[in-house]
Amino acid sequence: MKKLASFLFAILASMYLETKSFYFILLPLGAVATPIASRGSYAPPLFLCETIQLTDETLSRAALSIQNKTISDLFSFGPSFKNLSDAQKLPHSCKLLPGDALWPSDTVWKTFNDLLEGSLIQPEPLAAACYPEWSDYNVETCATITAQWMNSDLHMIDPTSIMSPLYEGRSCMPLGYIYTGSCLQGAYPTYVVNASTVAQIQLAVNFARNSNIRLVVKNTGHDFNGKASGKGALSIWTHWLKDKAYYPSFQAANGYNGPAIKVGAGIQVFEAYEFAKDLGVTVVGGEAITVGLAGGYTAGGGHSPLSSLYGMAADQVLALEVVLADGSFVTATASENPDVYWMLRGGGGSTIGVVVSMTVRAYPKLPTTTVTFNFTIDDTAGPDAFWGAVQAYIDNIETFVDAGTYGYYYLGASAVEVGTDYAGNTDYYFRMESFVAPNMTVTETRELLAPWFNVLDELNVTYNPCHDVWVVAFPQEYVGTDATKFGSRLIPRNVFQDEELRRELFIAHENAIDNGLYILGFQVSGKGIAIEPPTDNAVLPAWRNALAHILVGIEWNPASSWEVVYNSSLYVTDWMDLLRDIAPNSGAYMSEADLLEPNLQEAFYGTNYPRLYELKQRYDPTGLFFALTAVGAEDWEIQVTDPLPNSWNNNGRLCHV
Template sequence: MKGVRELALVASASLAQALSTASLSAAATTVAATAGSAPLLFSYETKQLTDSVLADVSASLQNSTIASMFDFANNSTAKRSVRHSCKPMPGDLLWPVDLIWNIFDRLLGGSLIKTIPLASVCYPDWPEYDATMCATITADWLSSDLHMADPTSIMLPLYEGRTCLPSPYNYTASCTQGAYPAYAVNVSSVAQIQLAVNFARNLNLRLVVKNTGHDFNGKASGKGALTIWTHYLKEKTYYPSFKAANGYVGPAIKFGSGIQVFEAYEFAKSVGHSVVGGEAVTVGLGGGYTAGGGHSPLSSMYGLAADQVLAMQVVLADGRFITASTTENPEVFWMLRGGGGSTIGVVTSLTVKALPKLETTTVTFNFTVNDTPSPDAFWAAVGAYLNEFEAYVDAGTYGYFYIGASAYEIGTTYAGDTDYYFRMESFVAPNMSVTETKALLAPWFNTLDSLNVSYTPWYNHADNFYDAWVEAFPQEYVGTDVVKTASRLLPRSVFQSDDLRNQTWAAYRDAVNQGLFVVGFHISGTGIAVEPPTDNAVLPAWRDTLSHVIVGSEWNFTSSWDVIETSSLFVTEWMDVLREIAPDSGAYMSEADLIEPNLQDAFYGSNYPRLYSLKQKYDPSGLFFALTAVGAEDWEVRTVDPLPYSWNNNGRLCPKSS
């Protein structure tokens, strides 16, 4: 087997003339729709890359060196690739020449996209400049739908380098590729994923996976990367009676990994059930959400998204397509349920428990300091909510709230602003009527009344979860680069202790007074209706959690990188307050601080040694990478922006400097 240098340089001018790509066809074969055990494969999963298909590719190419670029990993390639080296980028000597990309595209069946930043149409020095299209994109820039439909755009562009944003959201007047990947594969079959995985691994390319781009830390970005775009893997199937390998017998639903929360909820309703999914409309069910544990408005009732999974289909780093369950590839099954995304493979589908149809009540309201007699009364009203967390979680409910200081009731305008507000985005009471929900809320609301707080709760009820959820959780604004967050999980012991609970309340007030904002949840990772599984990689701290707390810092669109660095460090350091209140807990990796101290312990806890060992076993070359993922400590992003290394994805990915 030739080395990476020979693989990259093999397409000389004479070879390009001799090799016709016109004779190449899409590299795939159709197999029977079985996976060795239930569930049946989706139609796109039956289109696979096999050794015989690759043999045909090699025969068509009549060039073993080029053909080997698409091979599955074997002992020799795995051994060679373990010697980590920096990932090549466009313009490098080792970057594949156009002919190789053309061959790759032919084998993919034409699904390769040479990407451009979404807002490049707004910049006259780009060939794609189009003022009319720019106006349309700018008008829709804060909508998740716009970024979901693009192969590389992400919803939090801070982590791709703040480049190529439309006015007025742009930091600079220039547009560069930044950390938007160079190429994307719009996948519609397992074979295409396998080809992309093999191609990236064999040529040492940086590889990222994108579904929607909804990620707090920009995992779907990567300078010079190849993207596997799973967004359109949308098949779904209902099993009225499913017998899982772990002994579960009951209704289940199999979802393609491109299915989003709103689609999952709607489909579950149509077959008379509910499923666990995220609160936000745009979340993709089968990617980093479930892999990271996945909290939900239904978690206090039924646990985390990772707890629901009965089987998965996965393309591993060696390019092989497998089924994972408690009996088939159990190590993979354990790892991909809570061990984080971007670790050892690409999930193509997952089968989850179909939960009972749930009548659901949601409650939405807000109050500001102007609705109270004084700032002390405002904060006493907030403290009265914290006093009820244990009762609320033990009733199976979920609350999603904001606290800050702003006349607009968004974020915190500046340190010292006293325009305090509390906004209950939604209090979710599954399996409860309006009357039952009012009875549960009565102790808190009675306290609000005694404090002379003015508030007007809106009660929304439906006989199923989806109809209640869709009214209470509108699509959130995205697309800006002006926020940095950190988070902490707070265990039951904090709320059982008057002292620790009061410390938490005081911390919220201090955060807001220092110019930060708070996004919080009362939630449990241990649902009251089920026993949590003991065979997945969910952060153990989730099992005793009663609250997930996010604290954030803000700046302006035109703020300098120095301001961002200072603000980022401030929120990370401020979070020490909550780390000290809950020192033995952790943080939810999907909504966490990119520069979290001791992130392996914070995100993975006692599971980390096993997770790291499995990472080396199933992905020895480090093909899959994210800044917060298992094995991230072995690599660094040599950031080209004026930030420390690995503070965003806008830089070359290299082995960690010694």
């Protein structure tokens, strides 16, 4: 008994020696780090959360507490690019996954959490509440989740859920939405940092880079290609960075002098709109009001109901605060870190850093008229009249856009007016979700629409235009389904000016519906008529000539096999050749596009790609930031565990090629 007691004491003593340093872990980062003021003369003051930064001094104090250099080194800053050796510039062959021999131990994760002041979470998939094998199982919670599954609000406030689970791997959804009867982790991140300070984001960036773990970033998860998912990933959740500030007179490095608004990375479009409205101004934001303003939306260019007037969301950015891949926190303006400023305005998200906040132009509040209406085959004399009404709209798009307006329309064949039920269905419908006329009265909007409406009247098409408020004009979209896939194309002005090409575009619309596809279309300019677009950002050049952004989608039953997903996906990609042939020198909007887009570097980035790729190698030489459609994606592949080709979703090990 005495020997056993001595043995147990020895074990306990050994455990204490291993872990005792964690009882003396460093003070909260906010107490240790010295608040740092804004460094840029053309950037607004830092938010309080931005003043709490990781420094070499902070890390030295942490190392003294941890008393284990191997562990403390995991949180160190990366060397600058110019100080990297050739060997250090080479990415690891593959990112680690849980269960790998080199995957961080529980002790390391505990240290990480202590440094983060408890903001590290290990969440189960949102729908795990519906499955008895998961600890979150709860019948009442499952019922609530199932009822709200297609509501974007549900996914926004969850640490890992995304709105396009097809690209996560279809691994865990409520029964009725999933093709199996089980719930797996899939590509939902393993750990999440619920970020509230810059220091926490820096720690996460350093830890992921030094530990060779895949890193992703999520605000709302509102991305067509699931960028916020990644098997075995550490995720930085920026959703609660909700600071905002207004500057009635702001002088920017690019020469702009006027009102501006600074928003944290977690601010969503509807929050920015409400803030601006209360101040008597307006900002350029998305049609989907739940999208995060400072994330992939703006980084990808960002089209808006105000784009035909003021250009792209990326055109509005005056300053950025960014944590780069080496862990440094920088201000980016036209004069300070100009390469970062250029790249993150149109060069896509998940490229070289985490945007913590963004300062954008504010414009005077505008009187705006919005119009919504629809017509179906039953409201016409037959197919010829229906399609004649659609063609009349396409014939007038150039006039509508040149007046500074924006239109968002649905076209398909379904008795319930959602998607297209099957190839050959003739339950045609056209729905103008919203026609937005900024700075125009109802009378002026009617006059603008008259040439189209006159054709509808001549064709005896029954329609009832309603002039409604924004909320009615832009309802939240259905999300959470893995049963649809899109391709897209920007259609340039020359197509609408050439009678034959315009006719081909109309025929393509009709062909898509007759072949079981459906269309979400936008009449929009990426140039704007009220201001001159900047020449110092990475927005896809094709946006400047575009008058329409057309998405073509296909649907299948949620219970469908991966074989159906595979064949349907290829069908859309191949069908899009019709639009690529009509507009061969154009491109596609990267945030609402086909993951399988041929020559995607050219399609998503155009002539900007060589410079974007060079900057990617300079600022992120080890490939810490990755997304399937992002700059540098061709250097990596996801070894998908689902029965699909590699890199068709995020459910697999990420490996350098």
